[in-house]
Amino acid sequence: MGINGKIVTKNAYRITKTRNKTALRIRVPGGYIKVKHFTLIQSIAEEYGDGTVHITTRQGFEIPHIDFDKIAQINKKIRPLIESLGLDIEVTDYGYPAAGTRNISACVGSRICPQANNDTTKIARKIERTIYPNDFHFKVAITGCPNDCIKAHMQDFGIICTTDPQYDANRCISCKACVKNCKKNVTGALEMNNFNVKRDAEKCIGCGECILKCPIGAWSRGETPYYRMVIMGRTGKKNPRIAMPFIKWSSEDVVVGVIKNTYAFVGRHIDRSLPKEHIGYIVDRVGYQVFKQEVMEGLKLNKKIQIAENIQWHGYYYKQDNQFKSI
Amino acid sequence: MGYKLSPLAFDYYLKALRNTYRIFAPVLQKGKGKFAGTDVISYGEINSLDDIMLDRKSYFSPKEVLYPIRETLFYFLNDETKAPAINVKPILILVRPCDLNGIGKLDRVFLNNGQEVDFYYARRRELIKFAMIECVEGFDTCFCVSMDSNVANNYDMAVRFDEDNITVKVVDKSLITKDLTHADTAIFEPAFIQENKVKVTIPEVDLVTKKTFDHELWEEYTSRCIACGRCNTSCITCSCYTMQDIKLSDDKKIGERRRVWAGCHIDGFTNMAGGHNFRKKNGEKMRFKTMHKINDFYKRFNEHMCVGCGRCDDVCPEYISFSKCINKLNAIVREETLHE
Amino acid sequence: MNNPYLPDAYKILDIKKETQIDYTFKIAYEGALVGGQFMEISIPGVGEAPISICNYDDSSLEMTIRKVGNLTDQIFNLEKGDTLYMRGPYGNGFNLDHYRGKDVVFIAGGTGLAPIRKTIDHFVNNPDEVKNLEVLIGFKSPKDRLFIDDIDRWSEKNCVTVTVDQGDDSWTGKTGLITTHIDKLDLTNISEKIAVVVGPPIMMKFMLFELIKKGFKEKNIWVSFERKMSCGIGKCGHCKIDETYVCLEGPVFNYTTAKALID
Numbered sequence: 001m002g003i004n005g006k007i008v009t010k011n012a013y014r015i016t017k018t019r020n021k022t023a024l025r026i027r028v029p030g031g032y033i034k035v036k037h038f039t040l041i042q043s044i045a046e047e048y049g050d051g052t053v054h055i056t057t058r059q060g061f062e063i064p065h066i067d068f069d070k071i072a073q074i075n076k077k078i079r080p081l082i083e084s085l086g087l088d089i090e091v092t093d094y095g096y097p098a099a100g101t102r103n104i105s106a107c108v109g110s111r112i113c114p115q116a117n118n119d120t121t122k123i124a125r126k127i128e129r130t131i132y133p134n135d136f137h138f139k140v141a142i143t144g145c146p147n148d149c150i151k152a153h154m155q156d157f158g159i160i161c162t163t164d165p166q167y168d169a170n171r172c173i174s175c176k177a178c179v180k181n182c183k184k185n186v187t188g189a190l191e192m193n194n195f196n197v198k199r200d201a202e203k204c205i206g207c208g209e210c211i212l213k214c215p216i217g218a219w220s221r222g223e224t225p226y227y228r229m230v231i232m233g234r235t236g237k238k239n240p241r242i243a244m245p246f247i248k249w250s251s252e253d254v255v256v257g258v259i260k261n262t263y264a265f266v267g268r269h270i271d272r273s274l275p276k277e278h279i280g281y282i283v284d285r286v287g288y289q290v291f292k293q294e295v296m297e298g299l300k301l302n303k304k305i306q307i308a309e310n311i312q313w314h315g316y317y318y319k320q321d322n323q324f325k326s327i
Numbered sequence: 328m329g330y331k332l333s334p335l336a337f338d339y340y341l342k343a344l345r346n347t348y349r350i351f352a353p354v355l356q357k358g359k360g361k362f363a364g365t366d367v368i369s370y371g372e373i374n375s376l377d378d379i380m381l382d383r384k385s386y387f388s389p390k391e392v393l394y395p396i397r398e399t400l401f402y403f404l405n406d407e408t409k410a411p412a413i414n415v416k417p418i419l420i421l422v423r424p425c426d427l428n429g430i431g432k433l434d435r436v437f438l439n440n441g442q443e444v445d446f447y448y449a450r451r452r453e454l455i456k457f458a459m460i461e462c463v464e465g466f467d468t469c470f471c472v473s474m475d476s477n478v479a480n481n482y483d484m485a486v487r488f489d490e491d492n493i494t495v496k497v498v499d500k501s502l503i504t505k506d507l508t509h510a511d512t513a514i515f516e517p518a519f520i521q522e523n524k525v526k527v528t529i530p531e532v533d534l535v536t537k538k539t540f541d542h543e544l545w546e547e548y549t550s551r552c553i554a555c556g557r558c559n560t561s562c563i564t565c566s567c568y569t570m571q572d573i574k575l576s577d578d579k580k581i582g583e584r585r586r587v588w589a590g591c592h593i594d595g596f597t598n599m600a601g602g603h604n605f606r607k608k609n610g611e612k613m614r615f616k617t618m619h620k621i622n623d624f625y626k627r628f629n630e631h632m633c634v635g636c637g638r639c640d641d642v643c644p645e646y647i648s649f650s651k652c653i654n655k656l657n658a659i660v661r662e663e664t665l666h667e
Numbered sequence: 668m669n670n671p672y673l674p675d676a677y678k679i680l681d682i683k684k685e686t687q688i689d690y691t692f693k694i695a696y697e698g699a700l701v702g703g704q705f706m707e708i709s710i711p712g713v714g715e716a717p718i719s720i721c722n723y724d725d726s727s728l729e730m731t732i733r734k735v736g737n738l739t740d741q742i743f744n745l746e747k748g749d750t751l752y753m754r755g756p757y758g759n760g761f762n763l764d765h766y767r768g769k770d771v772v773f774i775a776g777g778t779g780l781a782p783i784r785k786t787i788d789h790f791v792n793n794p795d796e797v798k799n800l801e802v803l804i805g806f807k808s809p810k811d812r813l814f815i816d817d818i819d820r821w822s823e824k825n826c827v828t829v830t831v832d833q834g835d836d837s838w839t840g841k842t843g844l845i846t847t848h849i850d851k852l853d854l855t856n857i858s859e860k861i862a863v864v865v866g867p868p869i870m871m872k873f874m875l876f877e878l879i880k881k882g883f884k885e886k887n888i889w890v891s892f893e894r895k896m897s898c899g900i901g902k903c904g905h906c907k908i909d910e911t912y913v914c915l916e917g918p919v920f921n922y923t924t925a926k927a928l929i930d
């Protein structure tokens with residue numbers, strides 16, 4: 001059997017360890033899917049696979065043990081799943097148009113979670129519409145608050161929803177609930193000053209905890225939601241590292257625009273002699289300043305936005321694992 | 328005197344009243360709920376019928392209209408003290424019967440407790456007239472009927488809001504404007520809710536003993552209550568406050584003393600200078616509040632403090648239900664009495 | 668309308684250092700007072716606190732203030748001739764009629780001596796008004812003693828016991844917790860004997876327990892409560908215990924009432 005690995009991979013099927021068997025990866029942006037699609041997933045798994053699915057680390061489904069020659073049939077059937085993504089492109093009978101940009105994952109967000117500052121599901125779907133079917137290998141995740149349950153810090157682009165807390169001194173009863181909590185659980189951005197709460201805007205990460213803790217509504221959410229974006233976190237066999245803050249107090253447009261612009265950046269700078277060069281390594285090679293300049297190009301910046309002057313990524317190289325000794 | 332008004336006519340009526348009164352009602356504060364994308368209903372000044380939010384219970388009570396969350400008592404200047412002037416334009420508040428009765432409890436404390444009348448409460452209270460919102464259905468957590476506060480008669484005006492029209496009964500003649508004299512007259516007596524979904528039985532005041540105070544029930548609340556104080560801030564009858572002194576000049580010659588709402592569940596309420604604290608455990612705070620609301624206020628004023636508005640149930644992040652607490656307490660007291 | 672919250676400025680006539688952290692402020696004041704009542708004293712922009720009146724005459728009153736926080740720190744910076752803001756008096760104070768003609772023991776722990784000082788003084792100066800007068804006072808250490816001159820004067824004709832929890836090299840008086848000295852009182856007529864007890868919460872608790880155990884009748888015991896009286900006029904709620912507002916009905920209570928008060 002002859003298979004064009006590149007084509008099937010781009011079609012969201014993967015080469016598996018079992019000869020002649022593939023696995024289909026179903027995108028579920030934000031991990032949000034209507035259950036009516038479960039019957040379709042079930043029928044494909046039962047008819048073409050082994051009756052199982054794997055729930056992927058990025059919140060998608062992977063249906064294993066599929067024969068390669070069934071791809072065309074399956075592609076026709078999964079049309080409703082692709083349609084459910086609500087993309088601006090025309091949906092065909094040929095399956096997923098790309099798979100390099102991974103499923104956009106998101107925590108449950110403000111539809112359910114009291115901590116969340118925003119509707120992460122909605123944002124995930126919006127970003128999916130904007131960047132899919134680009135095929136470069138990007139990992140994007142959206143988390144509702146700086147608790148970062150979705151691990152935005154392990155992504156190429158981690159979007160953290162924030163709020164700009166508004167303080168109404170006339171409602172404040174000086175109970176210190178916000179101050180104590182911020183000190184204990186967040187960054188200690190709040191302190192009491194003459195019975196009023198003083199917020200250090202530099203220390204504030206916009207988590208919204210003060211709003212949640214306030215028993216009297218002296219703290220409330222600002223009208224505009226804001227985002228913090230952390231970038232170029234990664235796992236992998238070479239240099240795993242946590243994503244670092246790139247912009248804060250950003251508008252949604254800027255956050256989305258940055259990701260969109262990064263595709264062009266990668267297009268310009270990727271080393272095509274390699275089988276695959278990952279975005280984080282491209283930024284390492286090209287330099288943060290070039291990256292910053294190119295991805296911010298043409299974006300209409302909101303007034304409150306702050307952009308990192310420099311970024312120093314930490315992380316480590318596996319090859320430096322010299323602190324181990326045999327017993 | 329009763330009148331039937333179309334929504335448009337009612338708006339004209341409100342407009343006319345606004346010449347004389349600032350009108351307060353429950354309003355939807357868009358996006359101001361604590362959770363993202365949520366609203367909160369609290370009392371605010373209104374201009375028209377559309378501003379009035381009646382579908383849901385207000386999260387905060389109308390208390391803040393007549394008893395501001397923060398209020399400057401006076402300024403110091405050298406050796407002089409001076410109370411600030413307030414806006415003396417009369418106020419009309421739209422309130423449900425439970426809240427109207429609740430304001431009666433505030434009156435007890437601020438006007439009738441001890442020899443002194445609370446100057447600040449009294450001067451604002453004198454400006455206030457009440458438009459009672461007819462309330463016949465209540466909400467899920469209400470237990471006003473059990474608390475005898477479903478009926479109120481000390482209103483200046485009563486209002487029934489129907490889909491197509493608004494009926495008003497005006498008791499205070501000064502609230503009759505030209506707009507009303509042109510309207511259809513109607514015979515209207517406000518009806519009152521007769522049964523809530525939630526019912527409580529208050530343990531007989533005299534049967535509450537030291538044993539009741541020592542009951543393990545309160546331990547349960549020590550483990551559940553986080554003493555966030557939302558029950559206090561949302562309550563129509565909680566009236567406690569704390570003084571704050573603010574230095575306005577470095578030489579200490581100019582200063583301000585104000586009071587801010589406080590409460591038995593709010594941190595530091597019983598802390599004394601020197602470090603002693605009288606109710607450390609949250610269960611003790613819960614016990615104090617419970618007894619105040621349904622036992623000891625009665626001993627002073629011959630009426631219970633709690634009006635059963637149920638806001639404390641609505642706002643508790645730990646899902647502690649005050650009505651359940653009352654019923655549990657009643658069961659305990661009955662049990663104790665049987666075993667005497 | 669009368670505004671009960673507005674304090675007036677009063678002149679400090681004298682400041683007497685009792686201990687390192689307790690000063691007695693003599694303040695110009697004219698008006699009716701009862702020993703055991705309290706004033707709300709304040710400094711603009713700093714704060715207000717309830718302080719017991721420990722002495723008074725026609726033109727002045729005295730208050731012994733312990734340095735325990737921001738406000739009292741600032742008050743300690745004041746000097747003779749400076750002004751202090753006050754409003755009051757508040758509370759019931761000690762009703763002398765409850766003790767007249769009786770065999771009375773005044774028991775004070777530490778700063779608890781301040782509110783009863785005036786009452787003790789009254790009976791020391793008018794010995795005919797009581798059948799018998801005894802005073803039992805406990806301090807933490809010799810250097811914590813208050814009103815040393817007064818105590819010496821009282822001791823001239825009365826049975827006054829002063830004990831310290833912990834003595835020092837120069838201390839030749841009694842030592843041990845105040846509760847261990849109850850036996851030294853004249854307890855011959857215990858069922859009729861009146862006890863007035865004022866002190867920190869923990870001292871009060873053990874003292875009352877011991878007195879009842881010894882045979883004092885509950886109705887013959889009087890206490891004064893320390894609470895966070897803030898408004899002084901029954902509004903703010905800070906001093907409320909059960910249906911009782913300490914600022915209105917107290918701070919002096921008969922023990923039959925006091926024992927039923929649960930925080």
